[in-house]
Amino acid sequence: MxxxxxxxxxxxxxxxxxxxxxxxxxxxxxxxxxxxxxxxxxxxxxxxxxxxxxxxxxxxxxxxxxxxxxxxxxxxxxxxxxxxxxxxxxxxxxxxxxxxxxxxxxxxxxxxxxxxxxxxxxxxxxxxxxxxxxxxxAPPAQAHAIGKAILADITRSTGAVCERSSGRAVLDWISPKLIADEAEIHVVPAPVNGARRLPGQVYVLGNDMLLTAPGPEAAAGHLIAAQMAVPDRVLLLDALEYAGTGAVLQLLTLGTLPQDALRGYGEQLLRRPAPAPQDERLLEAFERKGISSTPYARSLDPTGTSVMELIEADPFRDAPPPQPLLNDQQWLALQQICAG
The missing domain is CATH 2.30.29.30 (Pleckstrin-homology domain (PH domain)/Phosphotyrosine-binding domain (PTB))
Structure with missing residues (x-):
């Protein structure tokens, strides 16, 4: 035929x-x-x-x-x-x-x-x-480079990534425990509506999630939700569709996107609602990671009305997790990651 x-x-x-x-x-x-x-x-x-x-x-x-x-x-x-x-x-x-x-x-x-x-x-x-x-x-290194390019575009509207060394050390320590060995978590000064996953296991978190919460569980919940909500290949496809066919051809032939191919994409991404996985899957992940789901739920809706399932089915509602996510010194260092 x-x-x-x-x-x-x-x-x-x-x-x-x-x-x-x-x-x-x-x-x-x-x-x-x-x-x-x-x-x-x-x-x-x-x-x-x-x-x-x-x-x-x-x-x-x-x-x-x-x-x-x-x-x-x-x-x-x-x-x-x-x-x-x-x-x-x-x-x-x-x-x-x-x-x-x-x-x-x-x-x-x-x-x-x-x-x-x-x-x-x-x-x-x-x-x-x-x-x-x-x-x-796209190999992992190429996807990671695209993720970092999107992060750079996001910082045009949020401010530069916070890199205070003590807080950076906490992020590097918690990333493999919370997400994956190759994951990178970055904090920016402005809100990003929770946390965002970018291609190549790059994650961005708003500093407001650290300053307004009593502990690290809410921020951790947003990072886990970002990881589970959208597969990496779908994230990469969305970014390449924005870049356009000419940029994709250069990526296939030379291995890199044109310098300005993703300009404006990060800001566009932040205007979208943050995707979230189904509550059932999210609760299973919280239980595996030893994290209470209630702080995450309250950060979405302080009244609890729209997140009642996440609160009532909290795997640690009646007893605290076996181990705290961070000790007091680590949590303080993370809260000060954007300070100076």
């Missing part, structure tokens, strides 16, 4: 269920010449191949689109909410149906259709596919 070769590099995220009883699993959906390939996003190992002519949509007109490769019984299903991928599948299937309905169509008509689809792919889908590809293959 030479008319379908323009879709060979189109990719999107999807949720795949191998059997009706199986749990949804995140996959990368790739459009091939006449197939959909479902791959593991971590290992890139193919999990399933579907024939495009046999794929049916189970919920026409609804979002997310749900597909199955078996019209007689949807054993496998795939959910896609990417509008470009949904449109691509429908265009391909219309092309297949048209070819079947008119087997005597002139070769010139097919050639024209292929040319139009290829032009549409180049204009509409190719930039998106390049950006997604760049986000997917």
């Amino acid at each position: 030479t008319a379908l070769t323009e879709f060979e590099r189109l990719e999107a995220q999807g949720s795949w269920r191998e059997t009706p009883e199986a749990r949804l699993r995140e996959v990368i959906v790739s459009v091939g010449e006449a197939t959909l390939t479902l791959s593991d996003p971590k290992s890139e190992r193919p999990l399933s191949h579907w024939s495009l002519p046999a794929v049916i949509r189970l919920n026409p007109g609804k979002q997310p689109a749900v597909y199955s490769p078996n019209p007689d019984g949807p054993d496998e299903t795939l959910e896609i909410d990417d509008p470009l991928m949904i449109e691509a599948i429908e265009r391909v299937q219309r092309a297949i149906a048209s070819r079947r309905a008119h087997p005597g169509r002139l070769r010139g008509g097919l050639t024209l259709l292929a040319a139009l689809l290829m032009a549409a792919a180049a204009v509409v889908w190719l930039p998106d596919a390049l950006t997604r590809h760049a986000a997917r293959i």
Whole structure:
């Protein structure tokens, strides 16, 4: 099917269920010449191949689109909410149906259709596919450099990162315990609406979370929530979409973004509401880390009305955690990280 070769590099995220009883699993959906390939996003190992002519949509007109490769019984299903991928599948299937309905169509008509689809792919889908590809293959060092560039842009509106040595030592000590070995936590003088996760395990915290709380638990809660709310690849993809196709091409060829590619992105990011994970997942994380969820909940809503589940289901509501997050000397040093 030479008319379908323009879709060979189109990719999107999807949720795949191998059997009706199986749990949804995140996959990368790739459009091939006449197939959909479902791959593991971590290992890139193919999990399933579907024939495009046999794929049916189970919920026409609804979002997310749900597909199955078996019209007689949807054993496998795939959910896609990417509008470009949904449109691509429908265009391909219309092309297949048209070819079947008119087997005597002139070769010139097919050639024209292929040319139009290829032009549409180049204009509409190719930039998106390049950006997604760049986000997917970016090594940790590259993602970290992009995160630091966003942090630098954020400091244009918040003020420079606070680097008092005693407070910096506390952050370096608590980062691997609270988040991950490679995580970096930075404090800025102005509020950032809690904490923000940037690509490459870079985190930014407003100094207000340290000065207005009775202890470190509220700030720790915001950092944990920031870590769990959005995967690193999604953060990177959002930043690259802002940078634009030209910047992404330079990243793919030279390994770095243009100097001003992310100018203004940090300020735009701070204007958005801070994303948060589901309360159930967050409470499990608090319990694993030995942190009370109530200080975090009260920092979101001092009245407790909108965060009652986080307060009532606090894993340490009836007894304190086995060990304090920081001792008094460490907490004082962290509170003074922006002092001089």
